[in-house]
Amino acid sequence: MRLGIVSDTHGHADHTRPAIRLLESLQVDHVLHCGDIGSAEVVEMFAAWPTHFVFGNCDYQQAELTQAIQAADQTCHGLFGDLEFEGVKIALLHSHDRRRFQQVLDDPEYQVVCYGHTHIAESEHRGGKLVLNPGALYRAAKHSIAVLELPAIEVTIVAL
Numbered sequence: 001m002r003l004g005i006v007s008d009t010h011g012h013a014d015h016t017r018p019a020i021r022l023l024e025s026l027q028v029d030h031v032l033h034c035g036d037i038g039s040a041e042v043v044e045m046f047a048a049w050p051t052h053f054v055f056g057n058c059d060y061q062q063a064e065l066t067q068a069i070q071a072a073d074q075t076c077h078g079l080f081g082d083l084e085f086e087g088v089k090i091a092l093l094h095s096h097d098r099r100r101f102q103q104v105l106d107d108p109e110y111q112v113v114c115y116g117h118t119h120i121a122e123s124e125h126r127g128g129k130l131v132l133n134p135g136a137l138y139r140a141a142k143h144s145i146a147v148l149e150l151p152a153i154e155v156t157i158v159a160l
Contacts, residue, residue, distance in 0.1 A: 001086050004028035004049070005146040007094075007116030008136035010058060011038025013045060015137045018160045019145050020045050026147055026158075030085065034116030034134065035059065035094030040068035047072055054081050056094035056116060086151040090114060095133075105131065112153060114146075121146070121157045130155060 004023040009016045023031060031049045035056025043053070043065065051074045055062055062078075069076040080100070081092030088111050095101040095115035104113050105126060112130045121135030121144045130153055135144030143160040 001030070001150045002026065002028045003085065003148040003150065004031045005034065005114050005132065005134040005148060006031065006137060007034035007134050008036045008056070008119055008138055008140070009033070009038055009042045010036050010138040011042055012138045013039070013041050015143060016042050016045050019137050019143070020048075022145060022158060022160060024048065028147065032081070032083070032090070032092050032114055034092060034114055035096075036116060037065055038138075040064065043068040043072050043074065046074065050074070052077060052081050052083060052092060054092050054094055055079055057096040088112060088150050088153060105129075112148065114148075123155045123157055 006019055031046050031051040033053045035054045036058045053069050054077045066076050083090040089109055090112040091104045091110040092114050095117040114132050119136035119140040122133040124131055132155055134146035137143050145158050147156045
């Protein structure tokens, strides 16, 4: 299974379109959005895949975003997503709540932690788990996404 992972779109459809085209070319099966979605327009852009969304610190209109996510027949996890694909447990969050982020990093239940907020792509192994930030699609020196192959837990950061 191939997961596309994105973050920090901040409502900017023009920055999100190249990522959508890339996800299409990479033939991902699902998409995870690590927060700071920003607009219903961005939500609608992910209609081609089952997509899981969490909120970030700049998602001020959470009720409207929740409605847009539900209307698009996608999944809204609020501030935290507890996911499992191919037997791999994944934590999905934005990481602006540093205490919660540290709790997830310390939790042996998760094999992968996907997060956003920093606008910096990162992929490293900590304490036996993959800690992954796909980077950002807005306000980043280089825009990027990540692709995660499961169950092998192999990640690639892809610059746009």
